[in-house]
Structures are given as structure tokens and as C-alpha cells.
Amino acid sequence: MPRKRGPGRPRKAPAEEQRVLVLSAARQVFATHGVQGATIEQIARQAGLTRQTVYELFGDKGELFERTVADTEELAFATIAERGSGDADLDLKSWAYKNYASMFAFVAEHPDALPVLQEAERAGNPAMTRLRSRLAEVYTAASRERWAAFGIEPGRADTALVTMYFAMTEALVNLSWPGAAPDRDALITLLTEFTVGGVMRLYSHAPEVLDRMR
Structure with a gap:
């Protein structure tokens, strides 16, 4: 009969599982303490592993x-791009609202992601800039189809607008409000009406602005 394994030290987790644990812990520690203040000891303790x-x-x-930043960038791109590139049946305003909501949802699900990417920028790694550029390619193609329904050809303004969308969303999700923060739905609606309504007003009242962006 095979011998039963007696009590003792628990089996060591597979290396890939350990890497996942360390990267998750590192994202939390780097987001809280920055790259200068973080230590391997803190990360190991957070991951439940040894230094x-x-x-x-x-x-x-x-x-x-660097590995944590790369992992976080890919997580953000995969999550946000997947949510933003679908739903071909949505009209422009509904699509814009959905994607603003997706950005807020990503921050809520992964509160350490943006701080890590922002810390990378401060350390000389343009991770946030690179992420915005990659997402702009996905969202520009999707939004251009929806602007066409209004007879609008935004040209290069589309890329600029998508970049602005992300910048405004990042600013709002990181904003420290005096007192209680406004309802999230109100913020998303504000962003939607401001951006979509702003372009529609340009098209009807100052089309030369869009012409100069082509």
C-alpha cells in the first residue's frame, strides 16, 4: 500500500502561480509606496512568499x-479595448456612455492599475502614454463608424478626441472631492454629453475647426 503523506510543510505552489501572486502583490505595493519606497520584503509578505x-x-x-508595469499595461489594454471595440449596434451616445462607464469600472476593479502606470511615467517609462496611444487606435476606428451616421468625418480630430476622453476620465476617477463624491452615473453622463455634444456643436457652428484637423 502507498504511504500516506504525513503532516509537514505545505506543497510549494507552481512557479507560474507564484509569479501571479508576486505581480498582484507588487502592483498593490508599488501603487501605495512608489518604486522608491517599495521593498521586496513588503511584496513578499503581501504575496505570502519568501523574499x-x-x-x-x-x-x-x-x-x-518593469514586469509589473508591463503586466498592468496589458491588463488595462485587454480589458478596456475588449469592452470598447464591441457593440456595433449601439448609437454614438450610448456607445460613448458605455465606454466611459467601462473606464470607471476598470478603475473600480483594479484600483492599483492607474497609480502603477502613473508611477512608471514618473520613473521614465511612458507606460500610460503608450496605453493611451494603443487604446486610441481601437477607439478611433470604432467611433469613426458612429460619427459617419451623422455625416461627420472628423479626420485626425477623432484621435485627438479619444485621447481627451481618456485624459478626462483619468482626471475624474483620481479627483479628490470636497465632501462626498458625485454619483458615478452623473459623472459618466457629464462626460458623454460634454464630448458628444461638443463635437456636434462644432460640426453645426464651427465646422472649420474640424476641417483644419483633417
């Missing part, structure tokens, strides 16, 4: 930070 394991998996703190 030696973290070093074996990722080398030093600098390499771990």
Missing part, C-alpha cells in the same frame, strides 16, 4: 517593477 522566492522569480526590484 528568496521573489528574487528567484524576478531578480531585483527594478526588474520586478
